[in-house]
Amino acid sequence: MAQYLPIIYAVLALGGLGILFGIVLGLADKKFAVEVDERVSAVRAAVAGANCGACGYAGCDAYAAAVVRGDAKANACTPGGAKTVKAIAAIMGVSAEALEPMVARVRCQGTCERVTTRYEYSGVPSCRAVSGIAGGPNACEFGCVGYGECLSVCAFGAISMVDGIAVIDDDVCTGCGMCVDICPRNIIAMLPKDQTVVVMCRNEATGKRAVLQCKTACVGCKRCEKACDSESIKVVKGVAVIDETTCTRCGACIPVCPMHCIVNFYERNMEDVALVTAQAELNDIEIP
Amino acid sequence: MNPIVKILLFMFSCVLTNNYIFSRFLGCCPFLGVSNKVETAFGMGIAVTFVMALASLFTYFVYYYVLIPLNLAYLNTIAFILVIASLVQVVEMFLKKSAPSLYGALGIYLPLITTNCAVLGVTILNITEGYNLLYSVLNGTFGALGFLLAIVLMAGVRERLETAKIAPALKGFPISLVIAGLMSIAFLGFSNMFAGVM
Numbered sequence: 001m002a003q004y005l006p007i008i009y010a011v012l013a014l015g016g017l018g019i020l021f022g023i024v025l026g027l028a029d030k031k032f033a034v035e036v037d038e039r040v041s042a043v044r045a046a047v048a049g050a051n052c053g054a055c056g057y058a059g060c061d062a063y064a065a066a067v068v069r070g071d072a073k074a075n076a077c078t079p080g081g082a083k084t085v086k087a088i089a090a091i092m093g094v095s096a097e098a099l100e101p102m103v104a105r106v107r108c109q110g111t112c113e114r115v116t117t118r119y120e121y122s123g124v125p126s127c128r129a130v131s132g133i134a135g136g137p138n139a140c141e142f143g144c145v146g147y148g149e150c151l152s153v154c155a156f157g158a159i160s161m162v163d164g165i166a167v168i169d170d171d172v173c174t175g176c177g178m179c180v181d182i183c184p185r186n187i188i189a190m191l192p193k194d195q196t197v198v199v200m201c202r203n204e205a206t207g208k209r210a211v212l213q214c215k216t217a218c219v220g221c222k223r224c225e226k227a228c229d230s231e232s233i234k235v236v237k238g239v240a241v242i243d244e245t246t247c248t249r250c251g252a253c254i255p256v257c258p259m260h261c262i263v264n265f266y267e268r269n270m271e272d273v274a275l276v277t278a279q280a281e282l283n284d285i286e287i288p
Numbered sequence: 289m290n291p292i293v294k295i296l297l298f299m300f301s302c303v304l305t306n307n308y309i310f311s312r313f314l315g316c317c318p319f320l321g322v323s324n325k326v327e328t329a330f331g332m333g334i335a336v337t338f339v340m341a342l343a344s345l346f347t348y349f350v351y352y353y354v355l356i357p358l359n360l361a362y363l364n365t366i367a368f369i370l371v372i373a374s375l376v377q378v379v380e381m382f383l384k385k386s387a388p389s390l391y392g393a394l395g396i397y398l399p400l401i402t403t404n405c406a407v408l409g410v411t412i413l414n415i416t417e418g419y420n421l422l423y424s425v426l427n428g429t430f431g432a433l434g435f436l437l438a439i440v441l442m443a444g445v446r447e448r449l450e451t452a453k454i455a456p457a458l459k460g461f462p463i464s465l466v467i468a469g470l471m472s473i474a475f476l477g478f479s480n481m482f483a484g485v486m
Contacts, residue, residue, distance in 0.1 A: 013367075017354070032382055
């Protein structure tokens with residue numbers, strides 16, 4: 001028995017010290033308890049809790065605190081999805097309708113047959129590499145180059161390449177924004193899911209030059225500006241841009257666009273668009 | 289020698305000649321990690337001072353009244369870590385309550401005081417040097433004030449570096465290490481300061 005005494009002493013001594021410090025810490029915790037807004041812990045419980053940082057804050061705790069402070073929107077937790085948005089909206093007393101989730105949208109329709117090709121590229125199959133070489137093989141220096149860099153960073157498999165253009169599946173997209181960051185052409189944007197009217201072009205060239213580059217390029221004719229009642233669509237640097245905060249989604253700009261680059265995202269039919277575009281070209285559309 | 293003079297000399301030697309960072313090279317992690325701004329560096333220094341002083345006090349009792357009577361002196365490292373970790377927890381709670389901005393600024397470095405080797409270094413040195421209670425606490429307190437001095441000096445230098453013209457290869461961490469080395473050499477000048485009187 002005697003030979004075990006040092007071990008027993010060691011266990012008792014360290015265990016005793018541990019328990020003693022534990023009790024002291026427990027008392028200190030009571031004494032120094034910080035009153036936390038109970039909504040913070042409620043929001044913290046409602047979010048996905050992955051500490052992914054997709055909301056732009058350093059972890060779920062920081063995001064929950066920011067929501068309660070009023071600095072962050074309730075719909076920033078993308079992994080949590082609609083359920084989380086509703087839960088946070090209920091806690092914070094805001095309506096869930098105003099919290100439409102964001103999705104990534106590819107704003108380009110320059111498929112292989114519509115865009116003019118300047119040279120054959122056979123190097124590294126990377127959007128960023130090809131964009132750096134004489135503006136890319138496509139005549140349009142603003143559109144999708146089609147090497148699918150966005151596809152490779154999408155953790156959810158929401159992106160596919162169709163006819164040389166990235167296409168994002170709205171139902172699968174979680175709005176994490178990885179593709180927005182990787183796209184060297186800046187043609188993928190985060191837009192509210194209910195923003196049905198989208199300008200599907202980023203081409204800053206105007207008039208004939210734009211048409212020569214791509215058959216569905218925005219020519220900057222400003223017809224959409226005149227058709228818009230809420231002054232939400234403006235031609236900036238030769239390309240129409242919709243302000244989605246004031247846009248009423250009425251779609252008045254869609255039929256007036258001679259190049260058919262403004263579309264209703266859910267009703268567009270790629271073949272129709274191509275047909276009408278070709279027709280407009282034959283009719284020698286007015287180009288300022 | 290007059291005991292009061294002796295204590296004063298001991299205090300000064302803790303801060304200058306035996307500086308934990310510049311002559312013993314302990315606690316370099318927070319020294320480089322939290323020395324971006326003078327304000328947070330000062331906060332970190334104060335937190336470390338508090339922990340080191342109390343750790344010296346408590347480990348003295350733990351060592352001489354628990355470990356030695358039970359013949360468990362070989363457990364001093366683990367027992368001291370226990371004391372230090374608990375103290376850091378208390379400091380963390382205290383700061384969260386009374387100085388939330390400092391708590392936020394120190395961030396991850398606050399719980400990392402637990403693994404600040406200068407704190408464990410002080411407590412172990414107290415034992416190996418055979419200091420009594422008074423000298424242990426003085427060693428802890430003034431050793432930590434040496435740390436505070438070093439980290440605040442470093443933060444002051446680094447704040448000026450922000451606007452200085454530095455070769456791109458040296459920007460940021462490399463130049464900080466170079467400065468730490470130069471400061472260490474400068475502190476070497478104190479090394480024989482009290483040799484004649486002590």
